[in-house]
Amino acid sequence: MRDAVIALALVWVAASGTAVVLTRDPLHQAFVAGFFGLCLASLYLAMQAADVALSQLVVGAVALPFVILLSLAKVRKPE
C-alpha cells in the first residue's frame, strides 16, 4: 500500500518537475515551482522523512516563489 503511494508520488514529482522546466514564462513558472515543491514534500512524507518534508514545504511553497516573484517585479519592463 505504501509502495503504491510512493510510486504515485514519484510519478507526480517527475511530471511536475518536467512542467517546471517546460513553463517558459518565469511568472507562471513561479507558481508551477511552488506546486513542484508541494509534490516533493508529499513524496518525502510518504518516504517517512517528516523533517525534510517540512523543510521542503516551507521553502518550496513559500520562500522560493516569493523571492522569484520579487525578482520578476524588479526586472519587469516599465510600462
Added chain:
Amino acid sequence: MTDRTRLRVFLVAAAGLAVALGVGLAGLPRFGSPASTYADVINALAVPLRRSTDAVSAVTLDFRGIDTLFEEFILFAAVAGVSILLRPLSDEIGEMPEDQAPDRRVPPPSPAVGLLGTILAPLLVVAGLETVTHGQVSPGGGFQGGVVLASALFVVYLATSYSRAERFQPGGLLEASDGAGAGGYVIVGVVGLLAGAAFLSNTVSLGQPGNLISGGTIPILNAVVAVEVAGGFVLLAKEFLDQTAVIRQDRGGRRS
C-alpha cells in the same frame, strides 16, 4: 552556436550523463533495502545517549553537528552575498514608493487580504516557534521553523503596505541576528571546549526524552539556527523588496 547545434551537443552529453548515472545508481542497494549499520546504530542511540526522540535533530545538531556548522556558514555567505549584490549602487537612489506621485497614494490592499494577513501572521509566528522549540521531540527544528518565522513577515508585507512592513524589519537588527545565529553556533561549540570536552560536545544536562527541555545542546542549537535562518530569509526578502519598491535609477545622471 545556434540553438539547434547547442541542443544536439546537449542531447549527446545528456545521454552520456544519463547512462553514467544509471550505471552508478545500479550499483546502489535496492530501494527500500535495510539501512546501513551506521544508521541503525545512530537510530538506536539517539534516545539513550542524547534523550532526543527525533533522531534527525540529534544527527543534524549533535552527532554530525560540525557539518551543520559549515552549512550555517554557507547560508551566512549566501545571505551576505545577496546583501552586497543588491545594495544601492552609486547611480541609484532610494525613495519611498509614496513619493512617486504626490497627488496619489499607493492603493491599500483589500480588506479581505488585510484580515487574512492579520489572522495568518500571528498563527505563523506561533507555528514557527512551536516547530523550533519541539525540534528535539518531534519533526521540526531551527531550519524549518526559521523559514516559517520568516514567512510570517512575508504575510505582513502582503497584507499591509511596504512602508508599514518596513517597520517590522529593521535592517541592522536583521543583519545582527543573521550574524548572531552563525556566531552563536560557534559559541555553543566553544562551551563544550570550556567544559573540558571536544568542540560541540553535548555538555548540558540532558533531561528526559520527550520533554520540551531534553537533548542538552540540541534545543539551544535549534534556537540559534532558527535565529540565523529567520534573520537570513527576512533579510533576503528585504533586500529584494527594497530593489522592487525603493531603489530606482537616479534620473539625474545615468551612466551606461
Added chain:
Amino acid sequence: MTVLAFAVVVWLFVVGLYGMVTSRNLIHLVVCLSVAQSATDLLLLEIGYVGHGHAPVFVDLPKHPGPTVDSIMQALSLTDVVLGAAVSALLLALSVQVHKRTGTLDPDELRTVEPNRS
C-alpha cells in the same frame, strides 16, 4: 520500484539540465537549477529509505518498533533544502544585477564579454 525510484532521480537531473541549456531567461534558468538540485535530495532520501520502516521519531512507539529509515540521509538533505533556497536567492540577485547593467535577461544577448562581437 527500484528502477522507478532511481529513474525519477535521473529524469529530474537531466530535465533540469535541459531547461538550463535551452533557457532564454536567467530567472527561468535559476528555477531549472533548483529542479536539478532537488534530484540530489531525492537520491539521498531514496538511499536512506527502508521498506515498511517508520520515521526516525521515537515518540509513543513500542519498545522494539521494527525497522527505521536512515536518519543520517534525512539530516543531510534537510539542511540542503534550506541552503538551496538561499543559494537560488543569491543567483536571482545576480540575475537582477545583470538585468540592471545590460537591460536583458537572455543569456544569448550577453555577448559583451566575447572579443569578436559583431
